[in-house]
Amino acid sequence: MSSADTLEAFKRDGRIVIVGASLAGLRTAEALRDKGFTGSLTMIGDELGEPYDRPPLSKQVLTGWVPADGTVLPRRRDIDAEWLLGVPADGLDLATNHVHLADGREVPFDRMLISTGVRARPWFVEAEAALDGVFVVRTREDAEGLQQAMAAGPSRVLIIGAGFTGSEIASICRERDIAVTVAELAPAPLVGGLGAMIGEVAADIQRAHGVDLRCGVKVTQLEGDAQGHFRRAHFDDGSTVDADVAVVALGGIRNTEWLRDSGLAVGIWGVACDAGCRAFDLNGLVTDDIFVAGDVARCPNPIYEYRFISLEHWANAVEQAEIAAHNMLSAQADRWPHLSIPTFWSIQFGINIKSVGVPTFADEVVVTQGSVPDHRFVAAYGYQGRVTAAVSFNNAKWLDHYRQLIETAAPFPPPCPTPDTPADAKPVPVDFPGPTLLAQGATVVVTGHDPGERRVTAMRQHR
Amino acid sequence: MKVVVDLSRCQGYAQCAFLAPDAFRMHGEEALMYNPNPDDVQREQVLRAAAACPLQAILVDQLEGRDAPVEATPS
Numbered sequence A: 001m002s003s004a005d006t007l008e009a010f011k012r013d014g015r016i017v018i019v020g021a022s023l024a025g026l027r028t029a030e031a032l033r034d035k036g037f038t039g040s041l042t043m044i045g046d047e048l049g050e051p052y053d054r055p056p057l058s059k060q061v062l063t064g065w066v067p068a069d070g071t072v073l074p075r076r077r078d079i080d081a082e083w084l085l086g087v088p089a090d091g092l093d094l095a096t097n098h099v100h101l102a103d104g105r106e107v108p109f110d111r112m113l114i115s116t117g118v119r120a121r122p123w124f125v126e127a128e129a130a131l132d133g134v135f136v137v138r139t140r141e142d143a144e145g146l147q148q149a150m151a152a153g154p155s156r157v158l159i160i161g162a163g164f165t166g167s168e169i170a171s172i173c174r175e176r177d178i179a180v181t182v183a184e185l186a187p188a189p190l191v192g193g194l195g196a197m198i199g200e201v202a203a204d205i206q207r208a209h210g211v212d213l214r215c216g217v218k219v220t221q222l223e224g225d226a227q228g229h230f231r232r233a234h235f236d237d238g239s240t241v242d243a244d245v246a247v248v249a250l251g252g253i254r255n256t257e258w259l260r261d262s263g264l265a266v267g268i269w270g271v272a273c274d275a276g277c278r279a280f281d282l283n284g285l286v287t288d289d290i291f292v293a294g295d296v297a298r299c300p301n302p303i304y305e306y307r308f309i310s311l312e313h314w315a316n317a318v319e320q321a322e323i324a325a326h327n328m329l330s331a332q333a334d335r336w337p338h339l340s341i342p343t344f345w346s347i348q349f350g351i352n353i354k355s356v357g358v359p360t361f362a363d364e365v366v367v368t369q370g371s372v373p374d375h376r377f378v379a380a381y382g383y384q385g386r387v388t389a390a391v392s393f394n395n396a397k398w399l400d401h402y403r404q405l406i407e408t409a410a411p412f413p414p415p416c417p418t419p420d421t422p423a424d425a426k427p428v429p430v431d432f433p434g435p436t437l438l439a440q441g442a443t444v445v446v447t448g449h450d451p452g453e454r455r456v457t458a459m460r461q462h463r
Numbered sequence B: 001m002k003v004v005v006d007l008s009r010c011q012g013y014a015q016c017a018f019l020a021p022d023a024f025r026m027h028g029e030e031a032l033m034y035n036p037n038p039d040d041v042q043r044e045q046v047l048r049a050a051a052a053c054p055l056q057a058i059l060v061d062q063l064e065g066r067d068a069p070v071e072a073t074p075s
């Protein structure tokens, strides 16, 4: 049988299993059916209920406008799948092509997709994380609990971590007229994602809206009362804040533990894959049948020096789903690379923040148009003299222009495309707290001498 | 009915907020806040908004009214 015949047979009656039934998983399933896959499709997910959308959880749901169960994702088409929900996958056997479920079931496949995303990083002291009134926000249930706590009229909400999610929640507290303290270890909000200059703008905005913003401090302890309800937080500078609600917004942990013994290239940064979403094994060899998409994927981007980049962006999950589905059903010569420029949005304090490119891949940043004091501007990021990213505050219409600059490796700093050249358009160092894109330490050891026997073994992570 | 807006595509032109003000609202100058589960009485308005969006950023459920596709099998 030729490989074209095999592919046709696979499209007709092959078995595809998708692990992680959320945005990336659902969109991949829809695309597979759209592209003519008529074989069996199995959706495995540890959350109950239909796939739902997460961005509204920290926005429309927390304002009380939309109930937490009201963000179920619309379907583009029927996917005719078997759904195995409420049970996590806890292993993958590449020798026999089986997914192992926590209840002991084994699910065979010909090709599979890993789309297990990330979970919220919990507060580091378990007993304190378990106090009433302490929340994270990743799932529908998390958002429902926090919404109810906000509706109960807390005296104050403490938010730990001023990244995008923490800042959005702070914004909603102010909208609901709830007193809010934001604690952030970095010198300003959003610094990890957008750098120090934009961080200062974000800090001004938060303070102007009445947020009690405390930067450069670390929360060391969450204290509860006799009833086990959170009441007070202690900081490393000796100060305290009294509040009834604490929101732990310290980012995410990639859901890769279940793949630990699979022989795939997995780690705290996610599952490494090629630009076509095919997973790498530990040896750095690309697999044929295992694909990755969404927040859990770590994918090389040629535009950014082929570095492996993981993104927790909605649009990235949607785009990788399309690529993964296409490549699952294509012969080598017809595969597509995922080459799109990342995009992200966040809505906070009445401002539409959008970005294109990878702002952390930069050494300088400059405001290119608009006015920072009016909170309506675009800033461009550059790396070694070329444009690599841009962020807009209430100026989203311009981002396509910057996308083109990134795609064409246009020189940095770029000229202002409008007459509203900002007063002080001088590039400044971008100033990130750490080299966020670099791998964090060696995680494998190489064994064997002959090319036929050299292999890599994973080291257990000690964190 | 189920709705999702691809906000990375949306450029805040507000046509949707004009055509279906109960489901789509502008928040500040250009940020869009929408109801992902608007009431069925808004269906006509929402469909008109989706059709009018210059960036085709609004996706409305294509399966509504058909069999619910999910048979959850928790153990």
Ligand SMILES: Cc1cc2nc3c(=O)[nH]c(=O)nc-3n(C[C@H](O)[C@H](O)[C@H](O)COP(=O)(O)OP(=O)(O)OC[C@H]3O[C@@H](n4cnc5c(N)ncnc54)[C@H](O)[C@@H]3O)c2cc1C
Pocket: A019, A020, A021, A022, A023, A024, A025, A044, A045, A046, A047, A053, A054, A055, A056, A057, A058, A087, A088, A089, A090, A115, A116, A117, A118, A119, A137, A138, A139, A165, A255, A258, A293, A294, A295, A296, A311, A312, A313, A314, A315, A317, A343, A344, A345, A346, A347
């Ligand atoms: C509060 C919040 C606000 C956000 N706001 C924005 C925003 O404004 N803009 C933006 O661009 N992005 C935003 N995002 C990010 C966006 O929601 C994610 O990028 C998107 O959800 C990624 O989809 P995914 O399918 O890859 O992963 P996920 O949505 O994380 O889905 C992974 C699924 O896999 C399941 N799973 C995990 N492990 C297993 C296992 N072992 N077995 C079975 N199932 C498993 C999980 O329970 C989950 O259902 C936000 C996210 C959150 C939480």
Ligand code: SF4
Pocket: B005, B009, B010, B011, B012, B013, B014, B015, B016, B017, B024, B032, B052, B053, B054, B055, B056, B057, B058
């Ligand atoms: S019409 Fe489309 S682009 Fe305009 S605000 Fe609505 S969703 Fe966004």
